[in-house]
Amino acid sequence: MKKLFVVGVGPGSPLYLTDAAKEAVRKSRYIVGYKYTLSTLEGVIDRKKQQVFEVTMKSQEHIYQDVYGKMKDGEYCTVPFTGDANFSESEVVDRLLEIFGDENVQIIPGISSIQVAAAKSRVPTDKALIVTFHVTGEIEQKKKDLVQAVKEGRSVILLPRPWPRDLSKHLMQSDIAKFLRENGVDTSKLNAWVFERLTTDRETTFKGLVSELEGKEFSDISAMVIDQTKRQTYLEF
Numbered sequence: 001m002k003k004l005f006v007v008g009v010g011p012g013s014p015l016y017l018t019d020a021a022k023e024a025v026r027k028s029r030y031i032v033g034y035k036y037t038l039s040t041l042e043g044v045i046d047r048k049k050q051q052v053f054e055v056t057m058k059s060q061e062h063i064y065q066d067v068y069g070k071m072k073d074g075e076y077c078t079v080p081f082t083g084d085a086n087f088s089e090s091e092v093v094d095r096l097l098e099i100f101g102d103e104n105v106q107i108i109p110g111i112s113s114i115q116v117a118a119a120k121s122r123v124p125t126d127k128a129l130i131v132t133f134h135v136t137g138e139i140e141q142k143k144k145d146l147v148q149a150v151k152e153g154r155s156v157i158l159l160p161r162p163w164p165r166d167l168s169k170h171l172m173q174s175d176i177a178k179f180l181r182e183n184g185v186d187t188s189k190l191n192a193w194v195f196e197r198l199t200t201d202r203e204t205t206f207k208g209l210v211s212e213l214e215g216k217e218f219s220d221i222s223a224m225v226i227d228q229t230k231r232q233t234y235l236e237f
């Protein structure tokens with residue numbers, strides 16, 4: 001059978017690449033991924049042994065099918081994903097499961113940008129609403145959940161939605177700040193973090209109020225935290 005590794009490679013730095021991810025890549029005859037993700041794997045890929053295909057949103061369907069067609073029984077392909085393959089990637093992962101069949105796919109989890117943002121902001125993932133707007137599907141319910149979580153005093157760790165070609169779908173930090181304000185949240189009292197290009201040498205951190213995000217632009221490669229966390233240690237119990 002033709003086998004597929006769906007591999008999370010971490011947010012950018014090879015330091016966040018697991019040994020399991022490296023092993024999958026080394027076993028594979030084909031590596032098919034987006035440019036940013038492939039760059040994280042550069043030190044692991046051996047172009048003498050492996051054929052590498054770079055995909056875009058437009059070309060991916062054609063390339064996945066093409067590589068599947070080229071593969072022989074017993075060969076492995078790796079499709080790497082930024083961060084964790086199990087977070088905000090399902091539109092592609094579900095298609096790959098369809099092409100290869102569940103029984104021929106092994107998913108290797110990675111360290112998500114969400115986890116690195118949690119670590120930097122000291123907002124534990126178990127105390128936050130974790131949400132991605134980085135999907136092509138409907139996000140109205142997610143937006144409602146966001147307002148509700150903030151009003152209930154919960155923290156939120158989220159990925160925004162860059163969609164510069166259709167501003168009605170674009171939902172970056174500035175849009176989120178405006179949306180919260182327009183939905184009755186006092187954003188001038190709400191703490192926020194924005195992390196751009198986490199783990200890379202171009203990483204930046206914004207720390208301030210949600211209201212200050214209105215009108216500010218950030219990279220597509222960014223994660224946002226709304227921080228309402230109250231620290232509570234075991235001494236209290």
Ligand SMILES: C[S@@+](CC[C@H](N)C(=O)[O-])C[C@H]1O[C@@H](n2cnc3c(N)ncnc32)[C@H](O)[C@@H]1O
Pocket residue numbers: 011012081082083084085086087088089111112113114134159160195196197198199200220221222223
């Ligand atoms: C399709 S989602 C994939 C998320 C990924 N699977 C994960 O677990 O981090 C792409 C978005 O992830 C976020 N992201 C990925 N790498 C990042 C990084 N190094 N720093 C900040 N955000 C990142 C950005 O919001 C980016 O637009």
